[in-house]
Amino acid sequence: MTTAETPSPGGAVAGVVDTADAATAQLDGTWARDVRWWDVAFTVIVVLSALALLTADVRGTALAVSLAAVAVILVGYLGWGRRAARTRDQVTAHVYLVVAVACTLVVVGQDALGTLLLFAVFTQIWMLSEHLWAQVVLCVALAAGTALALAFDPATGRVEPDELASSAPQMGVALAFALSLGLWTAHTMRQAERHARLVDELRATQAELGRASHEAGVLAERERVAQEIHDTLAQGFTSVVMLAQAASADLDRGAADAARERLALVESTARDNLAEARALVAASAPAPLQGGTLSEALRRLAGRFAEETGTRVELTAPEALRLSSADDVVLLRSAQEALANVRRHAAAAAVRVDLRQDAEGTVLEVSDDGRGLPADAPGFTEGYGLRGMRERVAAEGGSLEVGPAPGGGTRVAVRLPAGASPDGPATGARATTRAGDVR
Structure with a gap:
């Protein structure tokens, strides 16, 4: 009816x-x-x-x-x-x-x-x-x-x-x-x-x-994987290429010992890249953070950067930090991207990496004495790496500052809020390390 x-x-x-x-x-x-x-x-x-x-x-x-x-x-x-x-x-x-x-x-x-x-x-x-x-x-x-x-x-x-x-x-x-x-x-x-x-x-x-949620998730995962590859494998391959070129130049001028040292660094960097690739495939924490703290990972990163580029690196970081694993990843990837930009663009003689905590949160600063930002810094266009870093930091509720460093060069500062660290700033000795001491 x-x-x-x-x-x-x-x-x-x-x-x-x-x-x-x-x-x-x-x-x-x-x-x-x-x-x-x-x-x-x-x-x-x-x-x-x-x-x-x-x-x-x-x-x-x-x-x-x-x-x-x-x-x-x-x-x-x-x-x-x-x-x-x-x-x-x-x-x-x-x-x-x-x-x-x-x-x-x-x-x-x-x-x-x-x-x-x-x-x-x-x-x-x-x-x-x-x-x-x-x-x-x-x-x-x-x-x-x-x-x-x-x-x-x-x-x-x-x-x-x-x-x-x-x-x-x-x-x-x-x-x-x-x-x-x-x-x-x-x-x-x-x-x-x-x-x-x-x-x-x-x-x-x-x-x-x-379907829309699935597609958004797929796109987000693709973006995440692309950023991870950019921050890890791409930078590692760049180091391998530069070290291989340097080793080739050493062989051309008969410096076999220097070339051997370069090749050892190539092998070490390739192994680290392989570990990063395995961690990426397994969707686990970054390889440098597995079985270690953020300070230890930054120390290894600074030491390798100094060996590969000959740039003096000064690292200041607490021995123990009260951070979430997500914050550890953001800070480590930010340090990697900042040092990669120093390698590519700064032509710096010295780099300072400073990690600290206060009542407001955690701050990571990477500053160099290189050529600095372009003259038209107000109109400076960020590349893929800096955009990815800004997105990572924003996802954790933090902020990113990129500008001139005091005395010349460039300063990159990442600040994460204190909400992720309920126990407050870590106590304990702060380790200050220079390039020759970082291992």
């Missing part, structure tokens, strides 16, 4: 969504199953009506006409109505309903027992028709026609006013009941279909959000 505004569940059978577990598909499946019970109920009502006519006082022509009309209803349903209930073809449905209403009035005109068919025909009007105006018109026509048929006298060929006055109120009640029940049922089914469609839309939205 449905109204003109909204197709019935069965009306959506031809357009069932492809998703097997969609709510509307489930509703359509329920309709297809229920239609079979409508077939059984209709057949039972028609057969019982025919039996009632056979056992009543209807005889002769009246009985023959009545049984013929019942047979037409049954054949019409098997030929048109049953198919319309499944395909929702409205032309077929309304042709059948007109035939059913007309034949019902014929049976009622022969005997009042024909009113038993009203149970089936009223119901089929709401079940098969999908237009509210057609449903109301057919119900009114059936009720009014039944009242006239009950008042019709075959002997005189006239409608008896007294009989009409008696049957009209009865059929008025039947019409009111049919309209009320039909409209309420149609409204209920319309709400069920609306809810099913809303569930489908919700599922589609959830699926779309899931």
